[in-house]
Amino acid sequence: MPAAIEVSNLSKRYRVYRKREGVWASVTGLFRRDYKTVEAVKSVSFSIDAGEMVAFLGPNGAGKTTTLKLLSGLVFPTSGDAVVLGHIPWKREHSYRRRFSLVMGQKNQLWWDLPAQESFGLHKEIYRIDPDAFERRRDELTDLLEVGDLVAQPVRELSLGERMRMELIAALLHSPDVLFLDEPTIGLDVVSQRKVQEFLKHYQAEKKITVILTSHYMKDVEALCRRAIIINEGEIKHDGPLADITDRFSRNKVIHLQFAGADVPADLGKYGNVFDVHPPRAKLEVPRQKIAEVLTSLLAKYTLEDVGVQERPLEEVIAEVFTNSKSNCEEVSVSVGETVGPGGI
Ligand SMILES: Nc1ncnc2c1ncn2[C@@H]1O[C@H](COP(=O)(O)OP(=O)(O)OP(=O)(O)O)[C@@H](O)[C@H]1O
Ligand SMILES: [Mg+2]
Structure with a gap:
């Protein structure tokens, strides 16, 4: 069965007028326009069944x-192909x-x-x-x-x-x-x-x-x-x-900690990655399989007012894919898409 949507090396470049600041620039702009190119979509390929x-x-x-x-x-498009339902x-x-x-x-x-x-x-x-x-x-x-x-x-x-x-x-x-x-x-x-x-x-x-x-x-x-x-x-x-x-990016969980007293212990870093520190609160990122062990150590060593364990939000995980895109995503493959509605064309 052919794919419903087949996109191959699809690119879209927009040419946008760049207006300079100032009156003189506005006057010269009447005679010579300054353009820049925005590469909105760069050679994307994907197939959807x-x-x-x-x-x-x-x-x-x-x-x-x-x-x-x-x-x-x-x-x-500027270049490339797309076929949707044969069209x-x-x-x-x-x-x-x-x-x-x-x-x-x-x-x-x-x-x-x-x-x-x-x-x-x-x-x-x-x-x-x-x-x-x-x-x-x-x-x-x-x-x-x-x-x-x-x-x-x-x-x-x-x-x-x-x-x-x-x-x-x-x-x-x-x-x-x-x-x-x-x-x-x-x-x-x-x-x-x-x-x-x-x-x-x-x-x-x-x-x-x-x-x-x-x-x-x-x-x-x-x-x-x-x-x-x-x-x-x-x-x-x-x-x-x-x-x-x-799975690949959520191997860790986050422990939310609130310590009794005004400070966050200085040696907290040895249990995991410490972030979002607002004494007496801090967050600790720990490998999923080590959660129980770290919690036991923390409870034995410190007096805690409050403690909670959370999954990393998917938003954060996806953002990591953007920022680490080259190194992290090379082993995975690639693709893209967009819309039109009733009376839209
Ligand atoms: N009509 C247009 N003319 C010039 N540039 C455009 C035009 N439409 C989109 N762009 C530019 O192309 C790029 C991609 O825009 P696009 O709207 O596809 O992004 P998006 O992923 O839908 O973002 P968002 O999540 O904000 O909706 C942006 O840099 C945008 O400024
Ligand atoms: Mg959009």
Whole structure:
């Protein structure tokens, strides 16, 4: 079976006008423009099977949104190839538009002043959805996302979480086979975030659609994806099971300590890596298998007011992949992705 998404040496360079400071520079700028080149995506390659749900991770400006825009046909590449469901995205064929959706958490794609149900009706026409199928899907989606009683209310009156759920419905009404999700939970509170996660998990498991998800919230990634592609400065730094990252980089745990008295003992460093010192509190990073032994020694030697053991947050672990990318990731392979939604092209 061919891959649903096949990307090969895809690059996108932007040329941006660089304005100099000062009046004289503004005047000369009228005659001679100064440009710089931004390499947003640098020769990325990856392949995603039908039915896979892959996380696309990276710091701000890494090239995630640009990749999703390329895969959605919103922008043309500088070089390289991509084939999604047999289509070259930037050819912008109508037959491709009907098979994918892009949801951008930062962008509102519904009509602001109209109730969501009006926008849904518009999507029905744009995507030429069969009326019975449209009603069935709309009712199923509003039910699953628990927004049935809000569809008649102008979108501008909805909360961010409610609006995001409407965006998802609009994106899924035409039953796309590929879904690009660009930070779908950005700005949402924990409860709304979880609702969106649960919905996506359920929907993907049932419909077996192919999903690329970008998110800065590791909770989304942990809940939904088994594979992660990590990108930094336009290049892929890791492509493989999410567990590989957590296993390879989370060999340590962190002991949170609060000592009785005003200070942190000077010899704490002999038990592990001491950091975040705010006397009488400090954190100690210790290999997972040594936790019990270190705790026993510390409790025998010092009087502790409070003690706790925590996993290293996945955010921190991923950040380590960016910073140690060359040395740590050479043995692992590489890849990237991005989005377009209903009426998005
Ligand atoms: N239209 C554009 N014109 C010029 N430069 C752009 C344009 N879009 C993106 N860039 C630049 O390309 C790089 C990658 O941007 P991109 O939006 O893909 O990052 P990202 O990984 O999605 O970041 P974030 O996590 O902040 O959303 C950045 O340096 C950005 O400034
Ligand atoms: Mg982005």
